[in-house]
Amino acid sequence: MAATVQITFDAHDPGALAQFWAQVLGYELDPPPPGFATWDEALEAWGVPPERRNDRSALSDPDGAGPRLFFQRVPEGKTAKNRVHLDVRAAPGLTGEDRMAVLEARCADLVALGARRLTRFEPDAMDAGWIVMQDPEGNEFCLD
Known part of the structure; x- marks a missing residue:
């Protein structure tokens, strides 16, 4: 079985960085899970407090050809040149x-x-x- 690739970005503002890359690549935000109209609705149902609702975000290629992009909040800033870009x-x-x-x-x-x-x-x-x-x-x- 072939492996798939997800590219993960560490970020201070996962939602904003996901929006930027969605516009750059023509990707779309991953939809909320079945049974929920919005991510806020899902996160509320799961008991995630409002201040934690921007801890993660994800994008996918609408054509299914490109890798999924995942954005996760981290406390530290970027300190050196990327080794992968x-x-x-x-x-x-x-x-x-x-x-x-x-x-x-x-x-x-x-x-x-x-x-x-x-x-x-x-x-x-x-x-x-x-x-x-x-x-x-x-x-x-x-x-x-």
């Missing part, structure tokens, strides 16, 4: 200035959502070019 494939198949123009436009969209631009890497003989960014909580990712 996401590549957001914004310009597959494009090269040169056409590729970089698409990446720049997507970069501007993501900055408007709360991301931060770090570095642009120009196309060369070995690489197609990409832009390094951070999500609203400082996790690095690349526009590729």
Whole structure:
């Protein structure tokens, strides 16, 4: 049996970070369990106090192709560069200035959502070019 992958993000605000990544990737928040109209209704029924209801959030690819993303509240902040990061494939198949123009436009969209631009890497003989960014909580990712 093949394994599936879930990508987990440590976060200060799981709900907000999940909303950011939902917009970036076109993912959807996981629905509440059967029998509940909303997550608040489910959490209330389970006795979860209001101050703990943003401890976790999860997203799934509506097409079922991509991995599930899980966001969990942690007390500590990010202290170093990520050892693993996401590549957001914004310009597959494009090269040169056409590729970089698409990446720049997507970069501007993501900055408007709360991301931060770090570095642009120009196309060369070995690489197609990409832009390094951070999500609203400082996790690095690349526009590729």
